[in-house]
Amino acid sequence: MKGIFMDLKSCRVLVTPTSYGKTDARLMADLEAKVRNVVYNTTGRPLSSDEVASLLPGMDGYIAGLDVIDRPALAAADRLKVIARYGVGVDNVDLTATHEKNIRVTNTPGANSISVAELTVGLILSLARKISDSILAMRGGDWPRLSGLSLEGKTVGLLGLGSIGKQVACRLEGFECHLLAYDVAADEAFARAHNVNLASMREVAAHADFLSLHLPLLPETRALVNTTFLQGMKSNAFLINTARGELVVDTALAEAIKNGHLAGAALDVFDKEPPEADNPLLKLPQVLLTPHIAAHTDGAQNAMGWMALNDCLAVLCGEEPRNPVG
Structure with a gap:
């Protein structure tokens, strides 16, 4: 019109x-x-x-x-x-x-799909290889030979297989990891072409070594990642969020990391930006933090x-x- x-x-x-x-x-x-x-x-x-x-x-x-x-x-x-x-x-x-x-x-x-996908992959690699820890240790005069994780053979779960989720999947193909994804309206042709296995949200969370969020903020996704959701994630898994901060309950995520259920997280977005100084995630060394730079x-x-x-x-x-x- x-x-x-x-x-x-x-x-x-x-x-x-x-x-x-x-x-x-x-x-x-x-x-x-x-x-x-x-x-x-x-x-x-x-x-x-x-x-x-x-x-x-x-x-x-x-x-x-x-x-x-x-x-x-x-x-x-x-x-x-x-x-x-x-x-x-x-x-x-x-x-x-x-x-x-x-x-x-x-x-x-x-x-911004490609830029967000690039940062997502960068955060996954940083978590897997403890890049941030290694940099901080060397600047402090140490020489730690930190052991990391290879992405080869690991399962990367994508919650959301829209424009950004697809770009992440494309970039991870070369790492020879297993790709598992959930989307409410999944593109089955794309999934077949890029070796992405589709599953329910619960199944993706339960099997992923690295779980990356690419969901929109909707009434049904707000505070989705709460205590119950986190308990359903694979033990020692990592959570990556470059989508929307409101998807995650910060206190629940901090507790899941402190009690050892999750190995760590990487977050580019927060419920409140910038986060309050007393946000418990800011104090956890297992959490990588970036100030909403994915599209920058x-x-x-x-x-x-x-x-x-x-x-x-x-x-x-x-x-x-x-x-x-x-």
Whole structure:
């Protein structure tokens, strides 16, 4: 369905992702050349609801990072036609409120899949070969010959075989490990072509030496990895989460590691970001921590930027976006 055509030179656009245009200056130059005015997020972090509300009046387009875009924030949108998410997740966007206000929402599916998959494999290897421990020991003057695990012959479980899960599977094929995956709508043709065995979520968790999460945040997946789930994981297994922090109950994971049921974990995402100083996972040497950097590569940032920019401008021009949500 065609939207209402607007003269781009009359449009104002809000841009809040902190990495937008950082690795390709053309993203900023192109947008600034095509519209009347661009307002950037200068805080260096995602915006709160109140901060979004203070910036939305008079804005026609919004290229959005991980801001809180709830009903109170959207109440301030007096001209807004489109929210182009710089990323995939839209759980921070009140889609009911956007529908009521006839605001189109788009996202950037697949833009960061390769980058997230690369970090996932890197974290698996770091856990298996104790790379972080070795670096810290040598910097402390030690020379430990730490024994690690070979991925050959091990079982890597993937919970979620969507765009990112598939990229992880492709990259792990060469390690001669066994790939086991669960997805609510599994691509059986892909699984056959890449030697991925499909199973139930419970079976994947029970057999995986390395269990990697690639699930979306939904009501049924929030706090999925709780005490009961962790008890069903294979003893001495590792958990890797580059998906959403809200999938994991931090205290339950910390306890599973402290009591020796799990060997460790690698986490790029957290329920609260940055995590509180008293988060028990921060104090465990068996846990590798990265500050939500999976999509922070030149390739992913550029792909997300151009996809969000093109869909934002398409809607403002009265055209259909390539990646509508809902």
